[in-house]
Amino acid sequence: xxxxxxxxxxxxxxxxxxxxxxxxxxxxxxxxxxxxxxxxxxxxxxxxxxxxxxxxxxxxxxxxxxxxxxxxxxxxxxxxxxxxxxxxxxxxxxxxxxxxxxxxxxxxxxxxxxxxxxxxxxxxxxxxxxxxxxxxxxxxxxxxxxxxxxxxxxxxxxxxxxxxxxxxxxxxxxxxxxxxxxxxxxxxxxxxxxxxxxxxxxxxxxxxxxxxxxxxxxxxxxxxxxxxxxxxxxxxxxxxxxxxxxxxxxxxxxxxxxxxxxxxxxxxxxxxxxxxxxx
Ligand code: AMP
Numbered sequence: 004x005x006x007x008x009x010x011x012x013x014x015x016x017x018x019x020x021x022x023x024x025x026x027x028x029x030x031x032x033x034x035x036x037x038x039x040x041x042x043x044x045x046x047x048x049x050x051x052x053x054x055x056x057x058x059x060x061x062x063x064x065x066x067x068x069x070x071x072x073x074x075x076x077x078x079x080x081x082x083x084x085x086x087x088x089x090x091x092x093x094x095x096x097x098x099x100x101x102x103x104x105x106x107x108x109x110x111x112x113x114x115x116x117x118x119x120x121x122x123x124x125x126x127x128x129x130x131x132x133x134x135x136x137x138x139x140x141x142x143x144x145x146x147x148x149x150x151x152x153x154x155x156x157x158x159x160x161x162x163x164x165x166x167x168x169x170x171x172x173x174x175x176x177x178x179x180x181x182x183x184x185x186x187x188x189x190x191x192x193x194x195x196x197x198x199x200x201x202x203x204x205x206x207x208x209x210x211x212x213x214x215x216x217x218x219x220x221x222x223x224x225x226x227x228x229x230x231x232x233x234x235x236x237x238x239x240x241x242x243x244x245x246x247x248x249x250x251x252x253x254x255x256x257x258x259x260x261x262x263x264x265x266x267x268x269x270x271x272x273x274x275x276x277x278x279x280x281x282x
Pocket of ligand 1: 148
């Protein structure tokens with residue numbers, strides 16, 4: 004497995020690979036790797052000759068300095084996991100490698116970043132698009148792999164790729180869950196066992212939405228699920244939305260669009276986000 008720390012070095016290496024006809028798949032991560040990340044590596048291996056995993060805790064997408072400072076960074080363990088998963092290339096840039104001191108970025112994301120994560124964490128998706136654009140420019144992959152776990156992020160990156168005409172195919176991969184249903188996340192290491200059990204309420208709420216979809220009007224469904232989520236111990240719900248899966252806008256009953264439910268809640272100090280396709 005090759006490890007690169009600079010844009011120049013990885014760029015040169017991948018150019019050689021492209022020149023001999025190899026296809027490249029990129030899996031961008033912030034590290035603290037778990038089986039959700041590894042599932043993306045495996046999906047990338049199926050579709051591309053060379054799998055590149057980037058590990059970069061991107062400061063511009065954090066809206067809380069403490070969250071950035073506390074974000075887990077078990078780099079040696081991550082590299083070992085990637086080796087085990089037979090990833091081909093790891094990109095481990097320092098912050099100064101990715102950002103100049105004075106730098107600004109703004110992309111119009113339409114309505115996509117005005118709801119849910121975008122409204123709870125203003126500026127978050129500007130930071131996400133900023134780093135993903137830089138990684139796509141550096142790696143120039145044929146495919147880039149993202150988890151459904153961050154569904155709104157995937158829709159926003161799709162929007163950017165379309166808007167900026169970036170020649171990459173995006174692949175959305177299913178959510179990998181703990182045995183109890185909790186979606187795997189790097190921040191889960193900060194949950195106690197009791198909190199982990201409480202956090203499964205978010206998954207259960209989404210399951211309830213899926214099971215009750217079609218039995219009630221969407222507003223009743225939303226109310227029922229929100230009420231159930233609120234009644235669970237240790238959970239502080241932030242939002243539960245049922246929206247058009249393409250536009251993330253509200254849907255009317257009997258709308259023929261694909262429909263997705265998305266939820267965010269706090270368990271102790273940790274934010275949990277999760278989602279489930281309803282139709
Ligand atoms: P992160 O390191 O949290 O920025 O995540 C890197 C990538 O892994 C993103 O595309 C996430 O959506 C994806 N990911 C995170 N958790 C999971 C999961 N439980 N299942 C599938 N993909 C995931």
